[in-house]
Amino acid sequence: MNILVTNDDGYSAPGLLILKQALEKIGTVVVVAPDQNWSAGGHVKTLHKPLRLSKVQLADGSDAYASSGAPSDCVSLVLLGAIDFKPDLIVSGINPFANLSHDVTYSGTVTAAMEGALSGIPSIAVSVENADADPDAYEHAAAFAAHLVPIVLERGLAREVLLNVNVPVGPIKGVQITRMGQRVYNDKLDARIDPRGRPYYWIGGTVPTGIPDDGTDVGALHNGYISVTPIQMDMTAYRFQEALKGWELSA
Numbered sequence: 443m444n445i446l447v448t449n450d451d452g453y454s455a456p457g458l459l460i461l462k463q464a465l466e467k468i469g470t471v472v473v474v475a476p477d478q479n480w481s482a483g484g485h486v487k488t489l490h491k492p493l494r495l496s497k498v499q500l501a502d503g504s505d506a507y508a509s510s511g512a513p514s515d516c517v518s519l520v521l522l523g524a525i526d527f528k529p530d531l532i533v534s535g536i537n538p539f540a541n542l543s544h545d546v547t548y549s550g551t552v553t554a555a556m557e558g559a560l561s562g563i564p565s566i567a568v569s570v571e572n573a574d575a576d577p578d579a580y581e582h583a584a585a586f587a588a589h590l591v592p593i594v595l596e597r598g599l600a601r602e603v604l605l606n607v608n609v610p611v612g613p614i615k616g617v618q619i620t621r622m623g624q625r626v627y628n629d630k631l632d633a634r635i636d637p638r639g640r641p642y643y644w645i646g647g648t649v650p651t652g653i654p655d656d657g658t659d660v661g662a663l664h665n666g667y668i669s670v671t672p673i674q675m676d677m678t679a680y681r682f683q684e685a686l687k688g689w690e691l692s693a
Contacts, residue, residue, distance in 0.1 A: 443469035446529035450550025457536030464584035473506035485553035486512035513554035532558035535568030623658025
């Protein structure tokens, strides 16, 4: 099997290397990742400037490609033929922090997998709850990814559906199939003045939390389970369609 590995933290990120090393035991792996950190970069398609692709070496001495674009650009470059490689499956990660609930709209890790799903390629995003809190977090996530990939290739995924995987810290109790839960964001605006008297801003705040309801990705991680959430690209609010028809917009 041909596996494309990418991420949003850049080609030198430790999670990427550990993921690559786990997956190359089960298939042919090519790494195409950003040349810089694209965390929280979202789903990007670069059309207003050229994209560059350079050969680089990972920390284990293996070859990879670094792109000047976003994680989703990395996937597009491969699928459009920038290199001679046709992936059967795409794995994005391993992100050092969880991507839960509405994080998926911000996350470069997840949106790289979205780009694959939009092109009909089975795609998986892999994140750990907190790599800083567990020295074995990446290894656990990589092992699960290597377990999951052959299953996905055998069973297949519906078109425009991807799997969002989040792995907890500490002992892992098992695996749960989950829905997206509810994130609680604690964003704050830090307004400052530059040396020329002009205002500028940092968006910061404390780490997001969440409501650990049963059956959700947030709840699974909270209770020590690997969360596997199928995400579909059709974001239509079907239940609201009928209410919207009552607005008599054509009048």
